[in-house]
Amino acid sequence: MARHTRENATVTRARILASAQQLIRHRGLHCVTVDDVARAIGMTRGAVYGHFRSRAELLGALLSCAEADFAARLAPLAQAGAAPEALAQALQAFLHGDELARHVSLIAALLQHKCGEACELCPLRERVLRGVESLRVTFAMLLPSPDLAGLLLAHLWGLLGAHAMHLAPAGLSGSAAALARLYQHHAVLPAARASCRSHATSDPAPMRDTP
Structure with a gap:
């Protein structure tokens, strides 16, 4: 019984x-x-x-569900290593299924929360911020430049948000390979542009009249 x-x-x-x-x-x-x-x-x-x-305890339990879903994605990401395909595999695991998109509304509301006098949400907002930082650190280890981690998180959040609002189709993991290529080559592009500017300013080609 x-x-x-x-x-x-x-x-x-x-x-x-x-x-x-x-x-x-x-x-x-x-x-x-x-x-x-x-x-x-x-x-x-x-x-x-x-x-x-209390309502706060109910919301805290909902946030715990979100944290568990994110933690399940983070575990393999932290062990992915630095192989060239690691970022694509990590993004595919992170975007697989619809579980994360269901938490978007709660997390967005907590991140946008502004404290009042009798605040039940501030502790939950702090938990979200700690989770975001943990996610940023994990992705930073897989990127050619750690500075790109914040940008990648914003990109992922946009995808999850669009999916939650039915503006993006299910199966977001299909975009993982393209997203990985974008961020793996992102660090090369500024260097290439700087090299082009260097050649243009230090050794400009002589101009000549057209015949």
């Missing part, structure tokens, strides 16, 4: 989290209350509070 009760509690908790996640995606974080979450799955507010003591 005790095992059955624990299983029921786990299923109910998962339903509550799924309801909250879907409502946040459709309405935005600040327009979703515990009452909304409960109503969407036919539960009472008190029943939801039986699993999560």
